[in-house]
Amino acid sequence: MERTLSSDVLQKQDETVVVSGWVQSRRDHGGLIFIDLRDHKGIVQLVINPEKNEAFARAEEIRDEFVVRAVGLVRKRQEGLENPNIETGSIEIVVNGLTILNRAETLPIQPFSENQANEELRLKYRYLDLRRPKMQHMLKRRAEMFSVIRNYMEGQEFTEVTTPILANSSPEGARDFLIPSRLHEGKFYALPQAPQQFKQLLMVGGISRYYQLAACFRDEDPRADRLYGEFYQLDTEMSFVEDGETVRQMFDPLIKKLSTEFAGKTLLSEDIPRIPYVEAIEKYGSDKPDLRFGMELVELTDVFTDTEFAVFKNAETVKAILVKNGTLLSRKQIDGFTEIAKSEGAGGLAYISYENGEAKSPIAKFLSGTELAALKEKTGATDGDTIFFGADKRSTVNKVLGRLRSEFADHFELKDPNVIALCWIVDFPFYEWDDARKKVDFGHNPFSMPKGGVEALNASTDEEKLAILADQYDMVMNGYEICSGGVRNHNPEVLYKVFGLLGYDEQYVEDKFGAMLNAFKYGAPPHAGCAFGVDRMFMELMNESNIREVIAFPKNGSGVDVMMNSPSMVDEAQKKELGI
RNA sequence: GCGCUCGUAGUGAAGUUGGCCUAUCACGCCUCCCUGUCACGGAGGAGAUCGCCGGUUCGAAUCCGGUCGGGCGCGCCA
Numbered sequence: 001m002e003r004t005l006s007s008d009v010l011q012k013q014d015e016t017v018v019v020s021g022w023v024q025s026r027r028d029h030g031g032l033i034f035i036d037l038r039d040h041k042g043i044v045q046l047v048i049n050p051e052k053n054e055a056f057a058r059a060e061e062i063r064d065e066f067v068v069r070a071v072g073l074v075r076k077r078q079e080g081l082e083n084p085n086i087e088t089g090s091i092e093i094v095v096n097g098l099t100i101l102n103r104a105e106t107l108p109i110q111p112f113s114e115n116q117a118n119e120e121l122r123l124k125y126r127y128l129d130l131r132r133p134k135m136q137h138m139l140k141r142r143a144e145m146f147s148v149i150r151n152y153m154e155g156q157e158f159t160e161v162t163t164p165i166l167a168n169s170s171p172e173g174a175r176d177f178l179i180p181s182r183l184h185e186g187k188f189y190a191l192p193q194a195p196q197q198f199k200q201l202l203m204v205g206g207i208s209r210y211y212q213l214a215a216c217f218r219d220e221d222p223r224a225d226r227l228y229g230e231f232y233q234l235d236t237e238m239s240f241v242e243d244g245e246t247v248r249q250m251f252d253p254l255i256k257k258l259s260t261e262f263a264g265k266t267l268l269s270e271d272i273p274r275i276p277y278v279e280a281i282e283k284y285g286s287d288k289p290d291l292r293f294g295m296e297l298v299e300l301t302d303v304f305t306d307t308e309f310a311v312f313k314n315a316e317t318v319k320a321i322l323v324k325n326g327t328l329l330s331r332k333q334i335d336g337f338t339e340i341a342k343s344e345g346a347g348g349l350a351y352i353s354y355e356n357g358e359a360k361s362p363i364a365k366f367l368s369g370t371e372l373a374a375l376k377e378k379t380g381a382t383d384g385d386t387i388f389f390g391a392d393k394r395s396t397v398n399k400v401l402g403r404l405r406s407e408f409a410d411h412f413e414l415k416d417p418n419v420i421a422l423c424w425i426v427d428f429p430f431y432e433w434d435d436a437r438k439k440v441d442f443g444h445n446p447f448s449m450p451k452g453g454v455e456a457l458n459a460s461t462d463e464e465k466l467a468i469l470a471d472q473y474d475m476v477m478n479g480y481e482i483c484s485g486g487v488r489n490h491n492p493e494v495l496y497k498v499f500g501l502l503g504y505d506e507q508y509v510e511d512k513f514g515a516m517l518n519a520f521k522y523g524a525p526p527h528a529g530c531a532f533g534v535d536r537m538f539m540e541l542m543n544e545s546n547i548r549e550v551i552a553f554p555k556n557g558s559g560v561d562v563m564m565n566s567p568s569m570v571d572e573a574q575k576k577e578l579g580i
Numbered sequence: 581g582c583g584c585u586c587g588u589a590g591u592g593a594a595g596u597u598g599g600c601c602u603a604u605c606a607c608g609c610c611u612c613c614c615u616g617u618c619a620c621g622g623a624g625g626a627g628a629u630c631g632c633c634g635g636u637u638c639g640a641a642u643c644c645g646g647u648c649g650g651g652c653g654c655g656c657c658a
Contacts, residue, residue, distance in 0.1 A: 028614085028617095030614035032615035036618070047617095064608090078616085080616095081617085083617090085618080110590090113592080114592085115592035115607065116591090118587095118651090119651075173658035174656080175656085218657065220656055223653080444658065445658040447658085556650075557650075558650085
């Protein structure tokens with residue numbers, strides 16, 4: 001007889017059914033035993049009467065999480081015995097036969113308890129953790145999201161192409177995972193950090209619109225929003241596209257659809273703003289601003305050029321953020337924010353509070369009446385508010401206030417979990433200053449087109465080089481970078497020049513990117529694209545702050561799979577065969 | 581690599597200004613009782629060298645040093 005799922009039992013009243021699943025709980029009344037049987041659709045109650053000797057004996061030895069199969073009659077529950085808390089609460093199955101398909105030892109974690117085990121144990125016993133309704137939900141929703149994405153992409157005539165997992169180590173970017181080659185001793189494959197070069201070669205190969213839900217591999221330390229080892233990207237590329245706006249407009253509807261129809265959230269605005277990188281840094285102190293709240297950075301350098309307050313006078317830049325109701329912050333809380341500011345490089349954290357029409361602050365006595373008036377006017381402060389200052393190098397001020405902006409928003413709960421705020425950050429600098437190595441280096445990836453084409457690359461001084469913009473864009477969702485893309489460079493001359501400005505000769509470029517350069521000689525169409533970090537986007541859509549919560553089998557923060565014990569040692573024979 | 585932080589029965593927590601700690605509670609587990617429960621109930625029971633090593637002390641879960649492991653952040657992530 002066919003297995004009936006818990007969710008279908010309601011339609012089988014007064015019929016005999018077979019149900020299978022896990023024992024969620026057993027309630028033994030001595031002469032009568034109830035079992036809550038769980039399958040992937042829900043829970044149904046089994047009743048075992050002592051008259052059924054065989055079944056009753058089985059029921060007595062059953063424990064939580066045993067795997068069982070029951071045959072019985074679906075019966076409407078008597079009046080007053082219904083359980084409104086479960087979907088099948090109006091019926092129960094009167095068991096005739098009960099089979100223990102598999103026993104279970106006492107579980108090392110209690111998946112169905114309010115007390116959630118710590119993450120390390122949950123990861124070690126992930127197969128038990130996955131039985132939790134929340135994890136079941138996550139995996140199903142992730143599959144649904146992938147389905148929405150595939151439908152959309154196919155509707156736009158994108159072709160899904162899978163690209164090699166065994167690829168080449170690439171010199172730029174993240175650390176690679178290396179795979180020793182057996183057939184070619186001493187040589188290595190690498191797992192791709194992204195299918196970047198392959199997708200550009202697909203453009204040369206005449207694929208008009210490419211996409212792939214691609215596994216990407218990076219050997220870099222993880223974060224709460226960044227998985228160790230492997231993660232998935234919606235990787236896309238379009239040929240005969242010469243401007244980033246075409247790409248951005250292609251994907252605006254998909255991300256909106258995922259935010260609203262899929263995740264059931266509200267968009268902060270239908271129009272998705274395009275914000276130049278410099279503007280984002282100056283207004284929000286970040287290239288991935290959370291736009292669900294305001295608190296923009298206010299420029300005050302001019303106000304304090306001739307101030308008596310030395311800290312402000314000597315600073316390259318003075319900016320501030322206005323914290324509404326900031327006077328509610330305790331001294332201790334302000335100390336906490338001061339520590340955060342210091343951790344970002346600030347010397348301290350000056351502030352002014354407004355109470356009863358007066359500016360109260362340890363620094364107020366250093367400020368003139370005109371300065372105080374200008375402050376109030378520029379920030380819009382009113383009673384109850386507090387202004388927090390950053391005074392330092394411009395980059396430090398932006399970094400410190402950008403961090404504080406986010407921290408204050410957390411404190412005052414300004415990040416509405418039901419709202420999605422999207423924006424595109426555009427016009428990234430092509431190069432940036434590497435302070436550690438004291439030289440100009442690539443800001444993003446070297447494969448994008450400089451804005452203004454090859455002429456834009458006529459730069460000799462560091463200053464001129466740093467002023468070059470890349471046709472490069474990131475999409476930001478609620479303060480998370482969820483997408484990065486660019487108009488690609490399909491012209492070998494430009495690629496040589498892009499590297500040349502950093503002092504790399506043509507030989508270097510040919511050594512590193514030979515295949516792509518070669519391909520570009522034979523008719524490469526202009527092309528542009530982007531890649532969405534789908535795990536991170538999914539995390540935010542699901543209101544999770546830890547990306548491991550939305551993945552079936554994540555590695556922990558040390559890159560270890562504590563369930564499978566990987567990485568692990570291998571046989572000497574295996575190593576020998578690989579020549580290592 | 582660095583900074584902050586956490587580590588107490590199977591699980592989650594309390595205890596951490598040294599001593600009534602012979603370590604408390606809840607869940608789980610075991611035994612027995614119970615024919616309408618659904619977080620079943622009742623009676624009883626087992627289970628912890630307080631991550632590990634060392635030190636201070638008459639006395640350490642508690643203080644100090646080291647070490648291991650987890651989490652968060654920085655570096656890193658073209």
